[in-house]
Each structure stands twice: as C-alpha cells, then as structure tokens.
Amino acid sequence: MIPSILPTYNRAPLSFVKGEGSWLIEEDGRRFLDLGAGIAVNALGHAHPALVAAVTEQAGKLWHVSNLYRIPGQQELADLLTEATFADTVFFTNSGTEAMELAVKMARKYWYEKGEDRTEIVAFTGAFHGRSSAAIAASGAEKMVKGFGPLLPGFVQVPFGDHDAIRAAITDKTCAVIIEPVQGEGGIIPVPDQCLKGLRDLCDQTGTLLIFDEVQCGMGRTGRLFAHEWAGVTPDIMMVAKGIGGGFPLGAVLATENAASGMTAGTHGSTYGGNPLAMAVGIAVMRIVADDAFLDEVNRKAGALRQKLEGLVASHPDVFELVRGQGLMLGLKCKVANTDMVAAGYAQELLTVPAADNVLRLLPPLTITDDEIAEAVNRLDRAATSLEQAKGGA
Numbered sequence: 299m300i301p302s303i304l305p306t307y308n309r310a311p312l313s314f315v316k317g318e319g320s321w322l323i324e325e326d327g328r329r330f331l332d333l334g335a336g337i338a339v340n341a342l343g344h345a346h347p348a349l350v351a352a353v354t355e356q357a358g359k360l361w362h363v364s365n366l367y368r369i370p371g372q373q374e375l376a377d378l379l380t381e382a383t384f385a386d387t388v389f390f391t392n393s394g395t396e397a398m399e400l401a402v403k404m405a406r407k408y409w410y411e412k413g414e415d416r417t418e419i420v421a422f423t424g425a426f427h428g429r430s431s432a433a434i435a436a437s438g439a440e441k442m443v444k445g446f447g448p449l450l451p452g453f454v455q456v457p458f459g460d461h462d463a464i465r466a467a468i469t470d471k472t473c474a475v476i477i478e479p480v481q482g483e484g485g486i487i488p489v490p491d492q493c494l495k496g497l498r499d500l501c502d503q504t505g506t507l508l509i510f511d512e513v514q515c516g517m518g519r520t521g522r523l524f525a526h527e528w529a530g531v532t533p534d535i536m537m538v539a540k541g542i543g544g545g546f547p548l549g550a551v552l553a554t555e556n557a558a559s560g561m562t563a564g565t566h567g568s569t570y571g572g573n574p575l576a577m578a579v580g581i582a583v584m585r586i587v588a589d590d591a592f593l594d595e596v597n598r599k600a601g602a603l604r605q606k607l608e609g610l611v612a613s614h615p616d617v618f619e620l621v622r623g624q625g626l627m628l629g630l631k632c633k634v635a636n637t638d639m640v641a642a643g644y645a646q647e648l649l650t651v652p653a654a655d656n657v658l659r660l661l662p663p664l665t666i667t668d669d670e671i672a673e674a675v676n677r678l679d680r681a682a683t684s685l686e687q688a689k690g691g692a
Contacts, residue, residue, distance in 0.1 A: 312324055312330075317332075317340075319344060319345075319665060319670075320665070322344065322649065331647065331648050331649065331673060331677060332344070332649045332663065333651075333661065333662045334649045334651040334659070334661055334662075335661050335662055337651055338540050339541060339543070339544075341518060341540075341583065341587060341665075342583065342586060342663060343664075346544065346665070348582045349545070349546075349579055349582050349583065352578045352582040356574055356575050356577075356578035359574070360574045361573065362573050363574070365569075365571065369572055369577060371577025371578055371581060372390060374581055375388075375581050376388040378588070379584065383524065383552055384532035384552075384554065385553055386553070386555040386558070387552075387553055387558050388550050388551070388552050388553075389550065389551045389553075389572075390550050390568070390571045390572030390577070390580075391539070391549035391568055392548065392576070393547060393549045394428055394514075394539030394549050395427075395428030395430045395549075397538065397539055397550060397551050398430060398432060398436075399430055400551045401474075401535050401551055402419065404557060404566075405419065405473045405474035405507045405509065405535065406452075406473055407561060408507060408559060408560045410560065411560040415471065416472060418469070418471045418472045418473060419436065419474045420454050420455075420456060420464065420467045420468060421437065421438070421455055421475075421476050422455065422456060422477055422481075423439075423456070423457050424458050424485070424655075425476075425478060427511055427537075428513075431450045432450050434446060435450040435451075435453045436453045438453065454467050454472075461496065465500065468500065468504050468506055472504065474506060474509050474535070475501060475506055475508055477489065477508075478510070478511045478515060479510055479525035479526045480515040480623065480624055480627055482627070483514075484653065484655070485629060485656075485657040486622055487622070488624050491529035491530070494529040495530070498533075507535060508534050508535075509533055510525075511536075511537045512537060512538055513537050513539040513549070515627055516538050516542070517538065517540070517542050518541065518592070519627045521593060521596045521597035521625035522625075523593065524536070524538075525624065535552070535554075535557050536551070536552045536553070538550045538551075541583070542580055542583060543580055543583065544583045545579075546580075547576065548580050587664070592664075596625060597625065599626065599666060599671060602668065603628065603662075604621060606672070607628065607675065608621055613682075614682040614686065616689075617632065617685055618630050626660075626664055626666070627659075628660045629653060629657040629659055631655065631657050634689075636658045639681060639682070640652055640658065643681045645681065646681045648678065648681065650678075
C-alpha cells in the first residue's frame, strides 16, 4: 500500500522541530550540528532574527497579489541584485528548477528573435540543474532520465573538463552553454578559473550565450557573493536560488539586457514568483550576505575549516582521501562509503550531505562560529573513528 506521502525520498529517521543558528533540534530533544544547511539553503542558519523579523512583519501586511500588479519588494530586491552583479534585469521564481526552465527559454528565445535556428544547449557530465524535464535532459545521467522519456530535445552533454570536446560541441546550432562554477551534486568540483575564462572567450568567439548555474554555489557560499567572481568573468544569464531565500522558497534568473531581449510581455510568468513574503526575506538576506565584511568572515572561517579538515584527512587515511571545494562549500572524498559517513555522523548528532564521486558535502550556515567549526570537526573525527573501529572489529 502506497503511503500518503509519495515515497520518492529515502529519508533519514529524524524529525526536526526547531532550529537555532547552526543547530537543529529533534523531536526527542537531541541537538544536531547542521553542516548541510538544508543543502546550502539556510545561508544564515536557522531562525535568523533578521529573517524572522522580515517575514513576520510582511506576513502581517500582505502575502500574495500575483504578478498582475506591481510588487514594490520586487523592485527593491531586483535593484539590489543588479547593483551587485553583471545583470541588468531579474525575474523571480520559487526555486532553482524554475530558474532553469526560464534560463533555457530565454536562451532559445534570444536566437529565435534574431532569426537564427540555434536551439541546442551544451551541458556537462555530472551536472545537476534540477529535476524538471529540461533539467534532467540537460544532465543526461541515467539515474535522472531513466523512465522519463521522451526527453526534451536539444541538449548536448560533454565530459567535464574536456576542452576539446567543448569546442567540438559548439556549432552553429548552439544557443548556450550551461555550467555550475562549482558542481554541487556532482561532488563539490570547482571549475578552475582559467577554464571559466576560456569558456567565456569561446562563447564570445562563437556568439554563444553563457549560463551560470549558481543555485548551490552562489549567495556567499564560496566567499564571494557569486562563485564566478573569483574567475573575473561574467555570464549572460545566471540562475540563483537556495541561499537567496535563506530557507524561504525563492529563486531568480539574472540576465544582461542583451540576453533577455527576447523575453517580452507574455513570454513567461509565475503565479507565486516574487511574492511579497519571498521578497521581504530575499531583501533581508541580500543586505546581510552582500556586505564585504560578512564575505570576509566567510573566507576566514572557510580557511579555518579547511585547515582542520586537512588534519582530519591526515588522521584518518583509511576513511578520507582528500578535501576539495571553495569557501564554505567543501567536500570530503571518502574511501569508505559516503553514506556510511553520513550515518556515522547521525550517531554523533552531526548532519552532512552525500554527493556523487563518494563525496561527503559540508555546507554549513555561513554564520557558523569558530567554536562550532571546531565542534563539527571533532564530531567528524569521532564518526570516522567509529567506522575504523567497526571495520577493525569485523
């Protein structure tokens, strides 16, 4: 008999009822140190006072009117985003998946309006752009697409990091290239700065639009407001979600005036996108995360965490292989099954997230304290020791 909740998730046997900063409290009262942050969503931790105040105040005024009318908060947040980035214009969505759908439509519509038959989009193996029809077609991975055919046509996958394959894949039919500056689900794999620069140059040479998916790596996660800033290049279109809402459902597509030129009145819409509640929270998040002093702290804490993790790898060579990532978006490549490490973390009241390539993702709130960093690594150490002991006992 099928349960009342569609069983598409393998959920851990944990039920959290309250959050405080970097901590989640289980129904039975146990306090878990959260290094997952809702998969990089709770950028400011749980129940951040500024976000609680913003949503509470707005909830007492107005929740929803739809996009039939002007929503003042949209203008304020769009201005904050365009002032802080490459973008000239913003469309607000409810999620990263919705942002992906619009990014695809925007790129294809751009070339349609120019009268050119350029509809193909080049994507990369290991990528994750959501679970909609367009997103799984972009990924092309069997685990994403099996049983869901026929797939949306027009997507070409190339091996991650294969420059020759990228050049060969871009033809006169290519409208855009889409890439995560740091692959998240793929195993916390940063794209080297020179590769992003080379990709930008290649897109410029061929007239191809460049789309950055910063749903997971954006909003301060790498120590810059957006990860691509480290490479000194900009996209034509960018997808944002997760951290921008600090836990409230919110996403956005940012674009240059040129890239967005085909998206005129009636070409796209969203009933809930950019609703007053989401805008109030997004504004509060941006005012905190976009501050240079805040980002400096993220970089400082990221350096401290990485140093401790390098020591952890050295202490447990049979459990861990290496540390990789950027900022507070780090991955521990494991020699044991990463799911075993996740489970061992639960026993130490520590939350982590698995990823591809047998990686343990560490995506703590950007507000994590130095003491919490030290405690997190201590718990990881105990979890790794428990696996070593279990293996020795076996």
